[in-house]
Amino acid sequence: MEKLGxxxxxxxxxxxxxxxxxxxGPKEADGPLAKYFDKTLEDEFxxxxxxxxxxxxxxxxxxxxxxxxxxxxxxxxDCCFAGDLLNQCISSSFGLRESNIxxxxxxxxxSTFVESMSLGxxxxxxxxxxxxxxxxSHFCSAEKQFRFPxxxxxxxxxxxxxxxxxxxxxxxxxxxxxxYITHITPGKIVDMGIKDANNMGAAxxxxxxxxxxxxxxxxxxxxxxxxxxFSGDLGYVxxxxxxxxxxxxxxxxxxxxxxxxxxxxxxxxxxxxAGGSGCACCGTVFSGYLYKLMKERKLNKILLIAxxxxxxxxxxxxxxxxPGIAHAISIEL
Amino acid sequence: MEKLGxxxxxxxxxxxxxxxxxxxGPKEADGPLAKYFDKTLEDEFxxxxxxxxxxxxxxxxxxxxxxxxxxxxxxxxDCCFAGDLLNQCISSSFGLRESNIxxxxxxxxxSTFVESMSLGxxxxxxxxxxxxxxxxSHFCSAEKQFRFPxxxxxxxxxxxxxxxxxxxxxxxxxxxxxxYITHITPGKIVDMGIKDANNMGAAxxxxxxxxxxxxxxxxxxxxxxxxxxFSGDLGYVxxxxxxxxxxxxxxxxxxxxxxxxxxxxxxxxxxxxAGGSGCACCGTVFSGYLYKLMKERKLNKILLIAxxxxxxxxxxxxxxxxPGIAHAISIEL
Numbered sequence: 136m137e138k139l140g141x142x143x144x145x146x147x148x149x150x151x152x153x154x155x156x157x158x159x160g161p162k163e164a165d166g167p168l169a170k171y172f173d174k175t176l177e178d179e180f181x182x183x184x185x186x187x188x189x190x191x192x193x194x195x196x197x198x199x200x201x202x203x204x205x206x207x208x209x210x211x212x213d214c215c216f217a218g219d220l221l222n223q224c225i226s227s228s229f230g231l232r233e234s235n236i237x238x239x240x241x242x243x244x245x246s247t248f249v250e251s252m253s254l255g256x257x258x259x260x261x262x263x264x265x266x267x268x269x270x271x272s273h274f275c276s277a278e279k280q281f282r283f284p285x286x287x288x289x290x291x292x293x294x295x296x297x298x299x300x301x302x303x304x305x306x307x308x309x310x311x312x313x314x315y316i317t318h319i320t321p322g323k324i325v326d327m328g329i330k331d332a333n334n335m336g337a338a339x340x341x342x343x344x345x346x347x348x349x350x351x352x353x354x355x356x357x358x359x360x361x362x363x364x365f366s367g368d369l370g371y372v373x374x375x376x377x378x379x380x381x382x383x384x385x386x387x388x389x390x391x392x393x394x395x396x397x398x399x400x401x402x403x404x405x406x407x408x409a410g411g412s413g414c415a416c417c418g419t420v421f422s423g424y425l426y427k428l429m430k431e432r433k434l435n436k437i438l439l440i441a442x443x444x445x446x447x448x449x450x451x452x453x454x455x456x457x458p459g460i461a462h463a464i465s466i467e468l
Numbered sequence: 469m470e471k472l473g474x475x476x477x478x479x480x481x482x483x484x485x486x487x488x489x490x491x492x493g494p495k496e497a498d499g500p501l502a503k504y505f506d507k508t509l510e511d512e513f514x515x516x517x518x519x520x521x522x523x524x525x526x527x528x529x530x531x532x533x534x535x536x537x538x539x540x541x542x543x544x545x546d547c548c549f550a551g552d553l554l555n556q557c558i559s560s561s562f563g564l565r566e567s568n569i570x571x572x573x574x575x576x577x578x579s580t581f582v583e584s585m586s587l588g589x590x591x592x593x594x595x596x597x598x599x600x601x602x603x604x605s606h607f608c609s610a611e612k613q614f615r616f617p618x619x620x621x622x623x624x625x626x627x628x629x630x631x632x633x634x635x636x637x638x639x640x641x642x643x644x645x646x647x648y649i650t651h652i653t654p655g656k657i658v659d660m661g662i663k664d665a666n667n668m669g670a671a672x673x674x675x676x677x678x679x680x681x682x683x684x685x686x687x688x689x690x691x692x693x694x695x696x697x698f699s700g701d702l703g704y705v706x707x708x709x710x711x712x713x714x715x716x717x718x719x720x721x722x723x724x725x726x727x728x729x730x731x732x733x734x735x736x737x738x739x740x741x742a743g744g745s746g747c748a749c750c751g752t753v754f755s756g757y758l759y760k761l762m763k764e765r766k767l768n769k770i771l772l773i774a775x776x777x778x779x780x781x782x783x784x785x786x787x788x789x790x791p792g793i794a795h796a797i798s799i800e801l
Contacts, residue, residue: 136594136595137595138546138595138596141800142570144594144595168731182784185786187782187783187786188786210474213471214654218575220556220779221780221782222555222781222782223553223555223557223575223577223779223780224575224777225778225780225782225783228657228778228791228793229778229783229788229791230778231657232657232659232778232791234656234657235656236656237475237654237655237656238654238655238656239574239576239583239586239587239649239654240575240577240583240659240793241572241573241574241575242551242556242557242573242575243572244556244573244576244676250573252573252574254572254587257590257595258590260594261469261477261593261594262469262470262471262477262590263471282646304741311720316717321547321570321571321572322571322735323567323568323569323570324561324564324565324566324567324571325611326565367591385761388730393681419692443563445557445558445562445565445573445765446556446561447554447555447556447558447613447666448555449520449555449558450520450558450562453518453520453521454515455562458561458565460571460573
């Protein structure tokens with residue numbers, strides 16, 4: 136691998152995505168992408184006594200399904216990158232504690248899925264034959280932790296997003312038939328001073344554009360190079376802001392850009408306001424939907440940029456603004 | 469780099485530790501290692517209005533001090549790995565939001581420092597010239613978040629540990645005069661069913677021994693190979709358990725093994741019970757103390773194994789046990 140420009144890494148032997156798997160909750164199973172997900176749940180608990188335990192079960196079973204169908208055994212997986220939104224990332228550590236795979240915990244908020252794949256790809260070009268990357272989020276555990284008890288039935292502002300319940304997971308391999316991770320552009324933290332914790336799209340959009348344009352400058356590529364550019368969870372509000380900022384900097388991304396948080400729910404029928412969010416938004420939309428489109432050759436080159444808001448409820452209560460981050464990966468056939 | 473045995477990675481061009489820096493709080497400045505730390509604080513707030521903001525300032529200023537004295541500029545640092553104990557790792561993301569360095573957030577609880585150095589070393593043998601690794605913890609922010617309000621003045625059990633206030637940071641470089649990171653052994657999650665959140669040493673000791681013995685089996689080395697084996701924060705209780713478990717499995721580590729949490733405080737004079745803990749325990753003891761001993765050739769080969777308890781207060785309240793993890797790095801001259 137080698138550095139390209141200021142922030143991008145180009146792989147000389149691009150790691151192949153061996154397989155993906157996705158599990159989603161009942162709300163996602165009512166959405167427009169329902170048929171693409173590998174498993175859909177009928178309720179938010181899945182037989183567990185708490186939402187946190189349910190989220191752990193979701194990532195655990197998703198990883199088990201993925202390993203089963205991948206055709207490789209657990210001891211052929213050199214290491215695992217995983218993280219989630221729960222305090223101290225307990226969904227991942229409890230979900231994967233019986234996995235018996237060397238474990239690197241990562242935290243990039245909703246950018247975690249692409250952060251994991253970026254680090255996994257670096258390992259594959261280094262020492263690893265196979266690397267597992269997994270993430271999860273859960274609407275109920277996230278609302279409880281970041282906002283208000285669900286039992287209150289609070290009204291949600293139109294700029295707020297709906298945390299996706301689910302898990303996305305991939306296995307990357309040193310060799311394989313593709314699709315390949317050809318480049319990664321790890322992002323810098325960008326904080327433009329947004330303080331509204333009910334408008335994450337606005338807080339994260341500047342980080343998205345920063346990484347996007349850095350990727351273009353580093354690689355010499357333009358938006359047209361890609362069949363699709365997908366952000367992780369900017370939602371309707373952040374998507375429009377991102378298009379505007381990119382345009383003001385000379386990049387017209389509108390024709391081939393969309394957002395996983397926009398794709399996963401039907402805004403009009405599902406009352407999800409500004410769209411989906413959470414680690415599992417990008418994770419399930421890629422693992423369930425985009426990966427399948429690539430395997431069917433309906434998409435051949437995509438740029439996946441997951442965005443994260445690096446805050447917690449204490450930082451908001453203490454008057455802090457919301458730092459954003461965005462990590463990009465080029466996935467090509 | 470190449471895989472050695474089941475879990476270890478050996479570097480063909482071992483990354484060099486270019487420099488380290490450490491800042492600690494007032495309690496640590498009263499302890500036996502005081503003279504080794506680069507900066508000591510007079511109070512827990514450092515002019516900030518909250519403990520969380522103070523912790524962010526500590527990691528920020530520690531990284532600034534490190535970069536200043538390292539002789540390299542920010543734009544020569546290819547990426548940064550950082551994490552901490554606060555929910556959603558806000559100490560790192562707020563502390564480093566102005567750093568202008570591509571940022572990978574990691575979460576390994578108190579194993580974060582060695583996890584960061586492990587991933588940094590992989591990047592150095594890959595694409596990076598220089599990688600920054602940083603972590604922090606803070607006694608007051610940790611007590612407030614994980615245990616009880618400090619104002620309550622709760623009694624602490626004798627098995628409880630004292631979270632280190634401070635930050636440790638290192639810059640790893642592709643080339644340099646050493647000390648070198650020659651091997652890493654990333655750990656698996658180990659959960660032996662311990663549920664006492666006031667006895668982290670007992671919860672983490674099995675993970676420590678698991679990684680330790682895996683490292684010996686993978687490399688063919690024995691405890692005597694190292695001038696010193698150091699765990700991150702098992703404390704007095706965990707240290708004794710670790711020695712016992714290792715002995716039961718045929719490894720006598722007692723002669724050359726110690727724990728950073730044992731070294732950093734004077735148990736009798738400082739009322740710190742089972743010893744130090746937190747991401748900054750291993751981080752400051754390595755950056756402040758062990759690194760200097762290596763530069764002075766008082767230690768030539770060490771094995772640093774940081775341990776983490778991958779739980780949160782919700783998981784304990786829901787009756788879960790405490791999964792542990794331990795990551796090891798060999799540092800040699």
